[in-house]
Amino acid sequence: MDNYELAKIKKRINSLIRRKLLSGKRIILFGASAASKEVKRILLDNGLRPDAVIDNDKRKLGKYCFGLTVQTPEAVIEPFDDSTSILIYSASYYKEITLQLNKMGYETDKHVFCLNLKGDERASLFLYTLGRMSRGWLAYLRLTLKYSRNHVLFLAPYAGTGDIYLSGLFLEQYLKSKNIKEYIFVVVSGACRKTSEIFGIENIEVLSSTIVDDIINCNRAFSLGWRIVILNDGWMNERTQWIRGYKGLSFDRMFRYFVFELDESVSYQLPLYLNSQREGLILLEKYRLLPGRTVVLSPYSNTLLELPDDFWKRTAERLKGLGYSVCTNSSGANEPAIEDTTLVYFPLGQAVDFMNAAGFFIGVRSGLCDIISASSCKKIVLYEKDGVFFRGSPFEYFSLKKIGLCIDALELEYSRDTESACLEMMLGLF
Amino acid sequence: MILERLFSALSGRRLWLKLKRKYDFDSGVFALLMPEDDIKLNFLALKHIKDLLEYRRASGVVILSANEWVLANAIRHSGQIIDIVQLSEKSIENIISYAEFYFFSQWLITVSLDRPYGVKARQAIGVSGITLEDMVCLGIYCIRNWTSMEA
Incomplete structure (x- = not known):
């Protein structure tokens, strides 16, 4: 979409x-x-x-x-x-x-x-599209005036931080393989900017998501030959979207092959962390949470299933009964705390530090899981059992282990039928 | 260049509207635009017309092409071809230009790995066992439950 x-x-x-x-x-x-x-x-x-x-x-x-x-x-x-x-x-x-x-x-x-934008042949829609393209053109001109026409424009049109993290893993190798010296990295949200910064990416610009689409459209429609790389494996009707999950094409492989044109021999460039807990400990103290005995619940995801509130509530109750402090990670007002847990916000740049200091993470698969995969905390990641994500299941497509981001996460497939078993397996880790 | 593309898209729109009036595409008829000279691609597209119509619950297709092989062979591949329309290369280019402007009709399917949505579909062939037939059925025809024999 x-x-x-x-x-x-x-x-x-x-x-x-x-x-x-x-x-x-x-x-x-x-x-x-x-x-x-x-x-x-x-x-x-x-x-x-x-x-x-x-x-x-x-x-x-x-x-x-x-x-x-x-x-x-x-x-x-x-x-x-x-x-x-x-x-x-x-x-x-x-x-x-x-x-x-x-x-x-x-x-x-x-x-x-x-609910779709109903594409049709009306002249008014043609003119509207032209108007949008003019907007894309102006946005592109502004960027090239600020930097230069020689800068390659990386456009990340989707607001998911997982896309940005994956792009960060491949970007350095891509720049080398294409001999790109100068680039602009355009994202569509503050969270995406923060994720980009983890990788030391330069020249980050945040634009409205619709303007990013306008730039892509304008370049395509007029065959302008702008040096653009779209950081998505199937944006705007691109036909590769339909092979997601088919014949083992997981999230990372789709980006590797179809965004960055790299083969399997090219390894990830992981971000450099100082592996400190200092910032994390300060944050824990601010929220009055116990170092090493805090469970961070992360129930929200841009793309995948979110589990029922009562599941999280039961989880929190049981963990508190075991003497842990429990908090809910939130990025804004539309992500409220699970009942009887502390609402916490930590900048994505400090996510690994915070998790190192906290000790435990339980979350649905989201972009945050990519980021904290480098943390030494105990990680439990939940996927929708029997869910469908294009041609695969969410687990087959997004598994952190399959992507190769970490080997120590406990990855579970959740459904109402397996809820109790899931909960017991999770608690077995504590 | 820009004006040329704009006029091309406008001409494509005019031609599309004319074809739409004649064949009533909105009633469940696909226009299969076949601009490529790739015989294997065209063969697979013709071979899977029946699957396309079955999966997408449509009643027939109208073939639009300038390619002689397609024009000569299309009818042998499916009884559900309503008509085969010979277009000039220029007319085909105009319709594609229009499609590159925006997604104006889901009843138009362009049998190409490069246009109107970019070249990634071509790059996909051979990756992780993806075949040309997979790309025709999944990528171009959007037959979501397609699975090739060797998958």
Whole structure:
């Protein structure tokens, strides 16, 4: 999902809510994908809860998608039910899906709502696209005026810090292989900037995510030949996105091959840490947490599943019972503390120090896991069991061990069915 | 160059609208634009039309090409080809230019590893056992449950 898509989804859902087209309805999400998470999150932020996720892809049936079981359309929305609202997010299939639902009796814009940016042939959309490209052009000019035209422009269009961390691992080798001396490194959030700084990356610029898309679009549409490297393995309809997880193509291998064009013989350039705990100890003291006996819970992720609150609550209770102090890592107001835990914020640049001092980490797989993989703390990383991430499972695609970032993490696949077993295995580490 | 690309995209839009009116693409018909001279790529694209239509619940395809092999052989590969339209190289380039502007229709599929979305699909062939057939079915046709025999 590109940045314009995300903005559009938020706007579209808010508009549906204002027009009272979702309240009191049975809300069905059509399409089980990473994008479903964004849709679900926006709905939850607005006090709405999806009732089911449906998909035509047989591989996904019966699997969990962010807490809901994926079912066939026939099982959920047949026979016709007038109180059903179906939200489609599918960049490639939405017209086919709309046709399919229309045949089942559901009317577009009454029961069926497409959340995508609906590309079509209107002249106004053509002009709008041109306007966006002009904006991209100006942004590019500003950057080249500040630096130079000879600088290679690295664009990281996705806000996930994991993408930045992976890029940092390969960047030095890429610069050498292409003999690049000067570059600009564009990211779309403060967290991404902090992650870049861990690697000593220079000339970091933070731009709005939509402007980054505009630069990419402009270069593509006009074949301008700007020296741009897109730090993503399948951005903006790039066809390689569909082979993620296929034939063993994991997160790191996708970046290695399709972003940085490096073969397996090239090793990572890990960031240099002083391996100190000093900054971490200061932070622990600030939050009144116990050095070496603090468990940092990290329940939030940009891309993957977030586990139910009651699971975290149970975990925190048990750990406290064992004499540990327990805190929740948060990066902002929309990431509240797990009940009865201390809300902590630590700068990403100090994450390893903080974790070294704290001693224990339990989190869902997120970009933070990449960063703290270098820490000596005990690490437990949770993945969605039976989840689908393109052609693989989240574990197959993102496993820290498979990527080779650390060998000492305990990686577990969570589902409601395995919750108790997961909890006991986790506690066995304490 | 910029104006040339802009006019090319505008011409592509005009031609696309004309074809859309004629074949009613929004009713479940794919336009398969085949700009490449790569026989193997074109053969695999034709071979998997049935899988494309089945997976994406469409009713047929219209082939758009300037390539003689495609024009001569397409009909042998699928009974679900509604029409085979011979276009000039220039017309094909114009439609691709339009597609490079923005994603205006999911009913247009360009059978190419390089355009309109960049060259990564070509780089993928041979990596981790990815075949040209994988890229046609997964990357170009978006048949998400595709698995090659050797996978």
